[in-house]
Amino acid sequence: MARRLHKQRYLLDFALSSLWRRKGKNLALLGVYSLLVFVLASVLFFTQALKREAALVLAASPELIVQKLAAGRHDLIPAAYAERLREIRGVSRVSGRLWGYYYDARVRANYTVMAPEEVAVPEQAVLVGAGIARGRHLSRGSTLTFQGYDGTPRAFQVRGVLSPESELLTADLVLMAAADVRRLFGLAEGLYTDLTVAVNNPREVATVAAKIQELLPDTRPILRDEIRRTYEAAFDWRAGILLSVFSGALLAFLIFAWDKAAGLSAEERREIGILKAMGWETGEVLQLKFWEGAVVSLTAFFMGTLAAYLHVFVAAAPLLAPVLQGWSVLYPRFRLTPFIGLFEVAILFFFTVVPYTAATIVPTWRAAGLEPDQVMRS
Amino acid sequence: MIELSQVRKVFHAGRPNEHVAVAGVSLTLEAGRLTVFRGPSGSGKTTLLSLIGCMTRPTSGRIFLQGREITSLPLPFLTDLRRRTFGFIFQQFHLLAKVSVLENVMLPAYPLGESYSALKSRALSWLERLGLAAKAAAKVEWLSGGEAQRVAIARALINGPQVLIADEPTAHLDSHLSQEFMALMADFKTAGTTILIASHDPLVHEAVAVDRVVDLRDGRLVSPESRIC
Ligand SMILES: Nc1ncnc2c1ncn2[C@@H]1O[C@H](COP(=O)(O)OP(=O)(O)OP(=O)(O)O)[C@@H](O)[C@H]1O
Ligand SMILES: [Mg+2]
Numbered sequence: 001m002a003r004r005l006h007k008q009r010y011l012l013d014f015a016l017s018s019l020w021r022r023k024g025k026n027l028a029l030l031g032v033y034s035l036l037v038f039v040l041a042s043v044l045f046f047t048q049a050l051k052r053e054a055a056l057v058l059a060a061s062p063e064l065i066v067q068k069l070a071a072g073r074h075d076l077i078p079a080a081y082a083e084r085l086r087e088i089r090g091v092s093r094v095s096g097r098l099w100g101y102y103y104d105a106r107v108r109a110n111y112t113v114m115a116p117e118e119v120a121v122p123e124q125a126v127l128v129g130a131g132i133a134r135g136r137h138l139s140r141g142s143t144l145t146f147q148g149y150d151g152t153p154r155a156f157q158v159r160g161v162l163s164p165e166s167e168l169l170t171a172d173l174v175l176m177a178a179a180d181v182r183r184l185f186g187l188a189e190g191l192y193t194d195l196t197v198a199v200n201n202p203r204e205v206a207t208v209a210a211k212i213q214e215l216l217p218d219t220r221p222i223l224r225d226e227i228r229r230t231y232e233a234a235f236d237w238r239a240g241i242l243l244s245v246f247s248g249a250l251l252a253f254l255i256f257a258w259d260k261a262a263g264l265s266a267e268e269r270r271e272i273g274i275l276k277a278m279g280w281e282t283g284e285v286l287q288l289k290f291w292e293g294a295v296v297s298l299t300a301f302f303m304g305t306l307a308a309y310l311h312v313f314v315a316a317a318p319l320l321a322p323v324l325q326g327w328s329v330l331y332p333r334f335r336l337t338p339f340i341g342l343f344e345v346a347i348l349f350f351f352t353v354v355p356y357t358a359a360t361i362v363p364t365w366r367a368a369g370l371e372p373d374q375v376m377r378s
Numbered sequence: 379m380i381e382l383s384q385v386r387k388v389f390h391a392g393r394p395n396e397h398v399a400v401a402g403v404s405l406t407l408e409a410g411r412l413t414v415f416r417g418p419s420g421s422g423k424t425t426l427l428s429l430i431g432c433m434t435r436p437t438s439g440r441i442f443l444q445g446r447e448i449t450s451l452p453l454p455f456l457t458d459l460r461r462r463t464f465g466f467i468f469q470q471f472h473l474l475a476k477v478s479v480l481e482n483v484m485l486p487a488y489p490l491g492e493s494y495s496a497l498k499s500r501a502l503s504w505l506e507r508l509g510l511a512a513k514a515a516a517k518v519e520w521l522s523g524g525e526a527q528r529v530a531i532a533r534a535l536i537n538g539p540q541v542l543i544a545d546e547p548t549a550h551l552d553s554h555l556s557q558e559f560m561a562l563m564a565d566f567k568t569a570g571t572t573i574l575i576a577s578h579d580p581l582v583h584e585a586v587a588v589d590r591v592v593d594l595r596d597g598r599l600v601s602p603e604s605r606i607c
Contacts, residue, residue: 007491014481014488021476267475274472277433278486278533279461281454372433 011284015291018271025265030300032256037304037352038311039249043242044344045312046320052339054231058224062196064205065222066212076191081216085197088211090204096192098181102146102174107135113146113185115178123177126156131171133161144174149186156180197221242320253352264363272364276372285368286361293360297353304352305345313338380407380430380541380572385439387425387597399425401597402439409444409540412563412573412587417594423576424545426594430574431543432460461486465534469546471526473518473533479505480514483532490537497536504532508562524555531562541572548579560585 019026066085068077082094099114111132121127128138138144138158145155162170181187197212199205209221264272275285311317387400400422407413407430415423428434429441432448440449448459473482483501505511508528518526527547534542542563548556556579563573564587575582583591593600 003491005491006493007489009494010488010491014485017477017481271474274474275485277466277468277472279457279464279537280486280489281457284489372428 008287011288012291012295015288015295018288019292019295022267026296030296030303033296033300033352033356034304034307036249036253036256037300037348038307040246040253040348040352041305041308041345042311042317042320043246043249044348045308045340046317047242048341048344049312049339058228058231061224061227063199063202063224064197064209066195066197066216067220067222068194069218069220074194076187076193077195077219079190079192081219082192082195084215085195085212088208088215090200090208091197092200093198095196097194097196098178098187099193100181100185102184104136107132109135109172111172111174113174113176113181115181116175119175121159121175121177121180123180124156125159125176127160127162127173127175128158129162129170129173132174133158146184148184154180154184245320250351254355264367269367272367273370273372276368276370279372282365282368286364289360289364290357293357294353296360297356300356301349301353305348309338309340379409379442379444381405381442382407382430383440383442385426385429385436385441387422387429387434388437391437399597400429400436403597403599405592405599407572407574408589409572410567410570411589412567413575413590413592414583414588415574415576415592415594416578416583417600419578421594422597423594425597427543427545427574427576431464431466431541432456433466461489461537463540465537465539465542467527467530467534467542467544467547469549471530471550473526473529475519476517478514479510479516479518479521479529482518482529483536486533487536501532501536504535505529508532523550524558527551527555527559535566539571541574542566544573544575546577546579547575548577548582553581556581557585560587563587 066077066081068075068081077096079096082096085091085094095117097114097117099112102111102113103109104111109131115121116127119127126144128136128144132138136144138161140158140160142158143155144158145153148154156176162173162175176184182189187193197208199208205223205225209223212219212221272285275288276282311319382403382405385400385403386398389397389399403426415426417423425434429436436449440447442448443459443463448456451459474485477485480498480501483505484497487497487501502511502514505514508531510525510528510532513521513525513529518529521529527550534544544563547559551559560582563575564585567573567587577583582588
C-alpha cells in the first residue's frame, strides 16, 4: 500500500518536473486551455444566473393580475371592480396595486415606483433598489427628488437600499407609501394600477380568468403562466446566442485537444522509449502521462472557472453584456447574484478535463506500446 | 545462470523483408562471469542481448534464468523480472535530457515505490563510487562522454541487478576511458555480478577480466562454439 502511494508520488513528481522541462510549450497550452474554460464557464454561469433570476421573478409575481383596458390600452382600475371579483367562486383574495414607471433623465433609466403590500413605508420616504442606489449614488439618509405628474418636485428620504436575493427583481424598484404614489402620479382615490387575484385552487386559475372576462368584459386577466411564457421566450433567445458561443468554444476545445492528441514530439517519444527500456511498464508510462494531463487540465479548469466567476459575478460580465441588453433597464450597472449549479460545473469539468486528459494518454498509449528493445537501436 | 536453447528471432516474419536476426542459438552463460559477444555488424549481438534481458521475446526457442523458463512468462512478470534482474547500459547512453544526473539515476526505481530517502541515498552512493558525487545536481547535457556513461552505469545499477548488460559500451569513449570502463566491470564481476557485453572493440575483448568471448556471425554462434579463456 505504502509502495503504491510512493509510486504515485514518484510519478506525480516526475510528471511535474517533465511539465516544467517543457515549460514553454506547456505554459502556452495552459494559457489556451484556461481561456477556453473561461469562455465556457462564463457562458455557463451567465445563463444559469439569468435562469435563476427569471425563476425568482416568476415566483414573486402574482398568479393572476387583472388590468382594465380602455380602447385596448392599459387604464386605471376602479376599486369597485375588486368588490365584483371577490364575489367569484374560488377567489380567496383581491388587492389593488399602485405602481408606475418613472423615467429618470439623469441616469436615463426607468424606475418601477410601487406601493408595497408587505412592508409599510412612511410618507415622504422611499426604499430603493441597488441599481438605483448605484446609479444615483444613494445611501441611507440621502434625498431623492422626483418630478410629480404636475411638474412639482417631490423630495423623498432614502430609508434603505433593497438587498434581496435577486437584483434583477429589484434593481430598478422604488418603494413608497401608497399616498405618495398617488400624489406622484396624480392617481385619484379609488383607482388602482391593477388588481392581483389569489385563487384557492391553482388548477382553477384559468377558469377564474374566464369568469372574470365574462363578468368584466373591459378587463384583461393576465396569468402567471403567460408571463412565464414571455420570459421563457426572452430567455431562450438569449440562451440561443449563448449556446452558439458555448458550442463554438467547445468545438475550439475539441480541435485543440485533438491537435494535442495527434502530436507527440520526437523528444517525448524518445523519453517514453527510454522509460520503457529502463523497465517501466506501458501502464506506468500511461500513469505518468495521465498525471501530466491531469495537472495541466485541472490547473486550467480552476483558473478558467475562477476567472469566469470573477468575470460574471464581480465584473458584471462585460464580455457577455451585449446579450443582457434589454433585459434590465438599469443595464449596464446590473449585477448578477452569484449562483453556481454543481451539476453544470460537473458537466463543464467532464467536457474539458476528461477529453484533454484522454487526449494526452491516447498517443502515449500508442508510443508506449512499442517493445522496449526498439530504443536499443536509435 | 542463463541458458538459451535453440533461440531464434525473426523480424517481419512471413513478409518479403523477413529477416532472421538470431538463427537458433544454444548457449549457457555462467553466473558471475564476464562474457563478451563479438561479431560483425548485423550479426545479431544487440538482438541477442535484448532477448536475454527480456526486452523482447524470441520467435522460437527457450531461455532459462536460474533454471526457470522465462520465455513464456506473462508480460507483468517479465517486466518485473527485467527491472529487478537486469541493468542495461546502452550505446547511446539514453539519458533523459534536461533532467538532473541524480534523477536520471533514480528513474528505473520509481515504479518500485520504495521510500524516497532510501532511494536517494542509494543513488548518491553509486554516484560517489563512480566519482560523480559533485555532478548529482547537474543536467546531463553538461556532462562529458565518460561522465555520461558513468551516469548510465549508475542508473543500470540502481535496482541492484544480478546481470549487467552493456551494448557497445566503449563506442563513444577513447582508449583510456574504455580501459577505465573495463576496470569498473572487473570490479562488479568481483562483487558477483554477471556481465554481458556486446562489442566490436578489441580493447574490450582483450581486457583481463573477460572470461569468455562468444563469436557471432549471421545470427549463429561461430564454431568452435566458444573460446574459454
Ligand atoms: N526491429 C527490427 N526490424 C527489422 N530488422 C531488425 C530489427 N532489429 C534488428 N534487425 C536486423 O537484425 C539484424 C541483427 O541486428 P543487431 O542489431 O542485433 O546486430 P548487431 O550485431 O548488434 O550489429 P551492430 O554491430 O551493427 O550493432 C540486422 O540485420 C538488423 O538490421
Ligand atoms: Mg548492435
